[in-house]
C-alpha cells in the first residue's frame with residue numbers, strides 16, 4: 001500500500017469516528033485539527049490536499065513549537081489554517097502572532113499584550129484560553145478561576161478575538177477516566193459563552209479520547225497519531 005493511500009485511509013477512519021461520535025451525542029461534528037508535530041511539510045501538504053479535495057475549504061493544522069512551525073508554513077503551501085497548540089514562551093509570542101491564525105494556549109495575562117503587539121486589528125488573531133483542568137502541578141494552562149479575568153483582558157484587545165477554551169486532561173490509560181475533565185470543561189465553556197459574545201470553540205479530545213470529548217461537547221478535536229501514524233520518538 002502506498003504512503004498516500006495509508007494517509008487517505010486514516011483520514012477516512014478519523015472522519016468516520018468523528019461523525020459517529022457526533023451522531024451518538026446528537027451534536028454537529030466538531031472541526032478536525034490535524035497535529036503535525038514531527039511531521040514534515042510534505043506530509044502536511046499531502047494531508048491538506050486530501051482534506052481540500054474532500055471539501056474542507058481551509059483545513060486546520062496544529063503545531064506545538066513556533067520554531068518547528070516556521071520551517072513548515074511556506075513549504076506546506078497556502079490554504080491551511082495554522083493553530084499553535086503547544087506552550088508559548090513570552091519571548092516567542094510576537095513571532096507566533098505574526099504567523100499563526102490561532103493560538104490555543106493563551107494561559108497568562110502577560111501573553112495578551114505580547115500577542116496583540118504587532119497583530120493587525122483588521123485581521124485579529126483567534127485565541128483560546130488553555131485551562132489546566134486537572135490542576136496538575138506540572139502542567140501549563142490557567143486555573144479555572146482565572147478564566148474570567150483573562151477573558152476580559154483579551155476582549156479589551158482589538159487585535160485578538162476570544163473564541164473559547166482548550167484543555168489537555170491528565171493522561172489515563174483508560175480514556176473514560178478523562179470524561180469528568182471534559183465535562184468540567186464543558187461547564188466552563190458554557191459559563192464563558194454566557195458572558196462573552198462569539199465563543200464557539202471548545203478544543204479537547206485527541207487520537208485516543210476523541211469519542212469521550214465529543215460526547216461532552218468538543219467543537220474541535222486535535223488529532224495526530226490516528227492521522228499520521230505513531231510518532232518517531234524525539235531522541
Ligand SMILES: *Cc1c(COP(=O)(O)O)cnc(C)c1O
Pocket residue numbers: 035037064085086168206207208222223224225226
Ligand atoms: C500531540 C498533541 C495532540 C495530538 O495527540 P495524538 O494523541 O497524537 O492525537 C493534541 N494536542 C496537543 C496539545 C498535542 O501536543
